[in-house]
Amino acid sequence: MKLILNGEINIYYVQTLCMIFFPGCKFGEEAQQDENAPMLSLTLTDTEEGLSASVTVSADGKTASAVRVRPVKEGESRDKRAKMVCGSAIIAACGELLGYRPSWGMLTGVRPSKVATELLQAGVSKTRVKRTLSGEYLVIPKKAALATDVALNEQKIIEHHFSPKDCSVYISIPFCPTKCSYCSFVSYTSDKLLALIPEYLQHLIADLEKTFARIRSLGLRLRTVYIGGGTPTILTADQLRLLLGKIAELTDVTALEEYTLESGRPDTITAEKFAVAKEYGVTRVCVNPQSLCDEVLKGIGRSHTAQDFLRAFEIARESGIHSINTDLIVGLPGDTFKTFSKSFDSILELRPENITVHTFCVKKAADILHQGSQIYSLRGGDAGKCVDYTQLKTQEAGYLPYYMYRQKNTVGNFENVGFSLEGHECLYNVYMMEEIHSIFAVGAGAVSKMVDYRPIEGGKPVIERLFYPKYPYEYLRDESTDEKIAAMEAFYQRQKLLERE
Ligand SMILES: C[S@@+](CC[C@H](N)C(=O)[O-])C[C@H]1O[C@@H](n2cnc3c(N)ncnc32)[C@H](O)[C@@H]1O
Ligand code: SF4
Structure with a gap:
């Protein structure tokens, strides 16, 4: 252009x-x-x-x-x-x-609820926030209402859970059984690379020991732990026991508000693995169908069927873990309103505590980019109808939208929304998205964010980032953890965070 x-x-x-x-x-x-x-x-x-x-x-x-x-x-x-x-x-x-008329008007950022949050924090009423979003930012009314609801639900969480000494920990397991063709996350899948897992775990545990020790000695309060991927349940039950057992030695997991094992791919989930997760204090798992249409799953190279998902979901339920999340993607190649709404109805019948609806996004690194899709059609085919359906059906079923973000290159320019039954909102997602406290991230590709949400001298939050190498191979040779811990300590002293209540 x-x-x-x-x-x-x-x-x-x-x-x-x-x-x-x-x-x-x-x-x-x-x-x-x-x-x-x-x-x-x-x-x-x-x-x-x-x-x-x-x-x-x-x-x-x-x-x-x-x-x-x-x-x-x-x-x-x-x-x-x-x-x-x-x-x-x-x-x-x-x-x-x-x-x-674009749904989000001139809101182009990652967090479409940000403007609503700022207005609500300035004391503007809910009705006026919606009116401002549609009148000034040209957001269509149903999206203005969604952004305002998300902002209100997020605010409740933030106000309830904010203290300057809070932090969370993210642990990266960038390995998957096979690569899904739409995915651009750095994740190792070949047998040769999966053979690195034992060595990776050793290195990770050594870094976790240092990180948790510093969190303790600084007197920070650890609110949530999130083990994400990749596919964390690629680990065998014994490897999971090793990792989760170590975390339980390093911190009081019973004091956490939330402890997520992202899991993900149904074909990696077993009753034994979730029994280990439950034993070591995990409170939230993700069992992700993406779609419940086998043709669509095949088309995206997902290597599991709808039946595999249903089996994995049952295992999760029987394990007694407090919250189950299911991820779905709207606008996948080959999915229509008919097949998507059928998938969504089946998910709602299972009543997972969280449902996260992503809009299909074609990233440069994804194999599917070369297969052609509806991504570049202005209105995104059936995707808009599917997104609306998820918002209507979750509302009818008593779920609240509590978390939302947008990515570039999504079908029809639509959003990603987390829905939750009340009291089951994924706190880590809100803390991370709203950047209200520091997140110490460990492992390949992990990015820590040190955050002073309400600086003493006023003004915008202060945020500094620390990066681990992107690829597991590089991470195995990485010796930067002591440096990172020193940087984290210096940040806390500089911002005088430890002196605050
Ligand atoms: C980091 S991935 C890991 C989850 C896990 N490995 C799995 O596949 O079930 C988290 C979620 O992002 C979403 N996602 C990944 N790639 C996407 C894409 N290209 N477009 C839309 N959503 C995507 C999927 O719903 C996925 O479950
Ligand atoms: S979508 Fe999940 S399982 Fe598939 S390659 Fe990406 S991270 Fe791995």
């Missing part, structure tokens, strides 16, 4: 908005040379009133234009004003050209 921009405006923001209307479009040199590429020109001018944005867009021989003006508002920065006025002019012009 060709862009002609005049005035002080963030090009990245304009590109992101254009991609909502022209999914998959490129902005590089090649697009500039391509005479059939769509074109958008934007002029931003300072006027006496405030800022004026004028947009003309053309594609396939058609053209549309829009002009929007945003007056100066007390407390609003010029940057924010520029974003709002350019966003509304681009949406108006592209919307007219293509006859399309």
Whole structure:
């Protein structure tokens, strides 16, 4: 797509908005040379009133234009004003050209509920938050209501569970039995690489010993532990016993608010593994179907059937573990509204405590990118209908939306939402997404975030990140844990977090 921009405006923001209307479009040199590429020109001018944005867009021989003006508002920065006025002019012009209204309007970020959260925290009423989202940010009313509900539910969790000395731990197990074709997570699957698991566990346990020891000696309060993947239940029952037994030695697992073993792939789940998990204090597991249509599962190279999922779910129930989560994906290749809604109804009948609905997202590293899909269709085929169905049916069944995020390149530009029965919300997900306390992450690909959510001197939260090497091979040679622990200690002292109540 060709862009002609005049005035002080963030090009990245304009590109992101254009991609909502022209999914998959490129902005590089090649697009500039391509005479059939769509074109958008934007002029931003300072006027006496405030800022004026004028947009003309053309594609396939058609053209549309829009002009929007945003007056100066007390407390609003010029940057924010520029974003709002350019966003509304681009949406108006592209919307007219293509006859399309994007669900999330000009909200392009990872957390669509962020604006709602900020407004609620400033004391704005729920009704006015919804009105602002649809009136100013051009979010369609049902999504404005969803974002507001998520923000309210998240707020309840945050206010109940916030203390400056809180933290959580994430443990990475980046191994899977086979690679699903849509997945871009770094995960080892070949026999040769899976043979590294015993050595990986040893290295991981040594790093966990140091990390948990420092959390204890600093006097931090460990609220949740999340063992994620990959597929943590790729570990044998004995390997799980080794890892979970060690964690139980290093921290009082009975004092945790939540302890998740992500598990994931039904074909790795056994009664013995979940018995070990229960014995060592795990309170939440994920048993993920993605779809309950065998044809769709086959198409995404998932290597298990719907029946395998049902068997694994029953094992999870019989294990007595407190909460079960099931992940599903909307918009998978070959899935239709009919097959998806049938899958979803069957999941609801099982009444898992959490249901997480992702929208299919094509990432550059995923094999499926080369197989063609609905990803680049503007309205995302049946995906919108499926997403609406999940929101309606969960509401009818008494689930609350409590967590939401968006990714780039999702079918129809839709969101990912976590639904929960009351009291079973995944706290780790909220803590991580809302960045309210530090998360110490250990293992290959793990990224720790040290967080001061409410700095003494006011202003935005302070966040610093620490990275472990991405691949298990590199991680096995990594010796950075002492350095990371020193950085974590320095952060806590610098921010005076340990002196606060
Ligand atoms: C980190 S993955 C790990 C879960 C586990 N290994 C499994 O596959 O069941 C977490 C979830 O992200 C979602 N996910 C992964 N790749 C995705 C994609 N390309 N588009 C949408 N959702 C995706 C899936 O629902 C998956 O269960
Ligand atoms: S979706 Fe899950 S099981 Fe499949 S490759 Fe990715 S992490 Fe592994």
